[in-house]
Amino acid sequence: MPPCFAGSRRPLEMVVYDPAAASKRAWPDETSTPSPSPSANATALALHPASAAPPFGDFAPISAVPLSAVPPRLPPLPTARPPLAADPGREEPPCLRKHFLAELGLRADLPVHFVAEKFVTSTDLDGHQNRFRIPSDGVERRLRAILTPRELHDANLLHDPPPMPRKRPRHEQPDVAAEGEQQPGKRMKKPKKQGKVHGGLRMKMVDLAAGARELQMSRWESSRGTIVKGEGYLDFIRRCSFEERDAVEIWAFVQRGVRLMGSVLCDDSPLHVLVVKKDRQARCNCLVPHQHFQHPQLN
Structure with missing residues (x-):
């Protein structure tokens, strides 16, 4: 009979503890506990505002852009002067479309572009200069287009000319030691520089009195001025009856070839530059085709 103690209602028993059995009995209790549903998690997240900081800390958002998304930095574009606005009050010479375009073999509806206005200078009429200068502002903003x-x-107008080299000061003397044949006290004569042979764009210069003359247009690299020159220029400019300080307007037009279904409707033409006095602009005294267009002075 098992031992008993005073006041106890049941006898004591010896119990052997088995850890493996205890763990096995606890496993079904854990697996039977229901897990929170996805809807419950979504409801819990919805209770927090979108701008609320995470519960584990207050951190500011990082504003960063991937390097691959940043466009490369390009060099600045050269600043170009805006084109000149058209002058609504300027009218083209009336004789141009009535008589001269047809006599030149061009279409009567050819676009005519105003280039510039200027005063005739002494160098435009000088036989030693032998050229007519077109204002650079009109060339850059109107004629090139x-x-x-x-x-x-x-015409040497495709690219900007290179910067002009620095001129040697006149007081700077050449190295005497290098010039072994130069005697002291005597200045050595420098050989005369040969003029540069300039090419040019084949074009025609037109005048209401002198007709048309085939010349060349080019931009000089030394002065960066656009000039009209060529054989026969001086004779042509004298027949234009221009005088120094005359106010003239310069117009330009060129015909582009048109072909339709294999047929040539009109051919290409060289550039035409018309120089007209402003006092002759508003009237047309041409009653018959001009004699210089019937027998143009062309090379």
């Missing part, structure tokens, strides 16, 4: 890249290349 109607020329093709090939025509710009021939």
Whole structure:
């Protein structure tokens, strides 16, 4: 009979503890506990505002852009002067479409572009200079727009000219030691520089009195001025009856070839530059085709 103690209602028993059995009995209790449903998690997240900081800390959002998304930094584009606005009050010469375009073999509806106005200078009429200068502002903003890249290349207008080299000061003397034959006290004569042979764009200069003359247009690299020159220029400019300080307008037009269904409707023409006095602008005294267009002075 098992031992008993005073006041106890049941006898004591010896119990052997088995850890493996205890763990096995606890496993079904854990697996039977229901897990929170996804809807419950979504409801809990919805209770927090979107701008609320995470519960584990207050951190500011990082504003960063991936390097691959940043466009490369390009060099600045060269600043170009805006084109000149058209002058609404300027009218083209009335004789141009009535008589001269037809006599030149061009279409009557050809676009005519105003280039610039200037005062005739003494160098435009000088036989030693032998050239007519077109204002650079009108060339850059108006005349270049109607020329093709090939025509710009021939006129030396396709690219900006290189910077002018620095001139040697006149007081700077050449090295005497290098000039072994130079005697002291005597200045050595420098050989005369040969003029640079300039090409140019084949074009025609037109005048209401002198007709048309085939010349060349080019931009000089030394002065960066655009000039019209060529054989026969001086004779032509004298027949234009221009005088120094005359106010003139310069117009330009060129015809582009048109072909339709294999047929040539009109051919290409060289650039035409018309120089007209402003006092002759508003009237037309041409009653018959001009004699210089019937027998043009062309080379």
